Amino acid sequence: MTESFSVLLDQTIGRLRAAGVASPEADAWSLLAAVTGVNRGELQAKALIRPDIIDAAQQAQLEQWVTRRESREPLWHITGVAPFLELELEVGPGVFTPRPETELLAHQAIAEAEVMVPTGSEVSVVDLCAGSGAIGLAIAHRVAHTRLLAVESSLDAAHYLRHNASRYAPERSDILVADIADVSQRVADHSVDVVVSNPPYLVEGVDPLDVETTQCDPPEALFSPGEGLDVIRRVVDISRRILRPGGVVFIEHGIEHGEATRQALGDAGFRHPQTELDLLGRERFSRAVAPEQ
Numbered sequence: 001m002t003e004s005f006s007v008l009l010d011q012t013i014g015r016l017r018a019a020g021v022a023s024p025e026a027d028a029w030s031l032l033a034a035v036t037g038v039n040r041g042e043l044q045a046k047a048l049i050r051p052d053i054i055d056a057a058q059q060a061q062l063e064q065w066v067t068r069r070e071s072r073e074p075l076w077h078i079t080g081v082a083p084f085l086e087l088e089l090e091v092g093p094g095v096f097t098p099r100p101e102t103e104l105l106a107h108q109a110i111a112e113a114e115v116m117v118p119t120g121s122e123v124s125v126v127d128l129c130a131g132s133g134a135i136g137l138a139i140a141h142r143v144a145h146t147r148l149l150a151v152e153s154s155l156d157a158a159h160y161l162r163h164n165a166s167r168y169a170p171e172r173s174d175i176l177v178a179d180i181a182d183v184s185q186r187v188a189d190h191s192v193d194v195v196v197s198n199p200p201y202l203v204e205g206v207d208p209l210d211v212e213t214t215q216c217d218p219p220e221a222l223f224s225p226g227e228g229l230d231v232i233r234r235v236v237d238i239s240r241r242i243l244r245p246g247g248v249v250f251i252e253h254g255i256e257h258g259e260a261t262r263q264a265l266g267d268a269g270f271r272h273p274q275t276e277l278d279l280l281g282r283e284r285f286s287r288a289v290a291p292e293q
């Protein structure tokens with residue numbers, strides 16, 4: 001027997017809450033939308049007029065997915081896609097799941113890339129530590145004149161990066177599976193317009209992690225030596241080398257890293273280092289402008 005939509009919704013929320021999921025209502029809606037193959041808005045509208053909208057096969061699928069989510073497998077590994085701005089990125093084991101807070105950095109980088117368009121030439125964007133491609137592909141998707149180079153060292157992550165790039169910027173993206181230091185294999189010094197990066201910056205054994213992060217995000221995506229600052233400092237130095245005068249770098253960092261990141265940017269010769277806050281007022285990412293030679 002199939003349950004009505006409202007009963008299924010209530011049961012799912014209750015089970016997820018009991019399992020300690022941080023956002024049981026949002027996750028329940030996402031799982032119900034995914035089993036029915038529509039987005040949340042469409043589901044809400046349809047469920048009002050059709051309480052039997054979920055058939056027996058979909059209910060069986062939902063049962064499996066709720067059980068996985070109860071064991072704290074990340075929502076986006078279960079549905080296979082993670083939303084990032086208007087993109088739906090393929091994610092799974094071995095790749096970092098893009099986070100909503102990184103959308104703030106992507107928004108600002110898109111705005112910066114947009115104002116670089118009017119010459120009619122390409123805007124050269126490099127995403128260092130690209131993961132699934134979230135930031136770079138969000139720019140390439142929105143700004144038609146983008147030429148993207150995404151650099152990522154993990155072979156597992158590169159599998160998802162390739163898939164997402166072929167969906168959202170097939171003709172305008174290049175992928176380098178290598179350490180960020182090898183970016184010079186593909187771009188000349190002082191030639192790039194925008195560098196974006198969300199590198200690993202957590203301190204192993206110190207920063208608190210939720211169950212989903214501990215179980216499913218790869219350690220190389222999370223932790224950096226040097227109190228969480230080593231990879232950030234490398235990103236600063238590499239950006240200084242490849243950005244053209246007037247080019248802009250955007251780096252996400254830990255909420256306690258704003259001052260150290262501004263300092264690193266200033267020491268490398270960048271102009272106007274400034275840190276942007278997230279919606280909770282915490283220092284979330286920093287940006288700066290490359291100087292004249």
Ligand SMILES: C[S@@+](CC[C@H](N)C(=O)[O-])C[C@H]1O[C@@H](n2cnc3c(N)ncnc32)[C@H](O)[C@@H]1O
Nearest residue numbers: 096098129130131152153154179180198200221
């Ligand atoms: C926090 S994740 C961010 C992924 C993506 N930029 C995002 O915002 O969703 C950091 C990524 O950097 C990659 N990475 C770590 N160290 C690297 C290095 N030295 N060179 C290239 N990629 C690196 C990891 O494999 C991981 O995919």
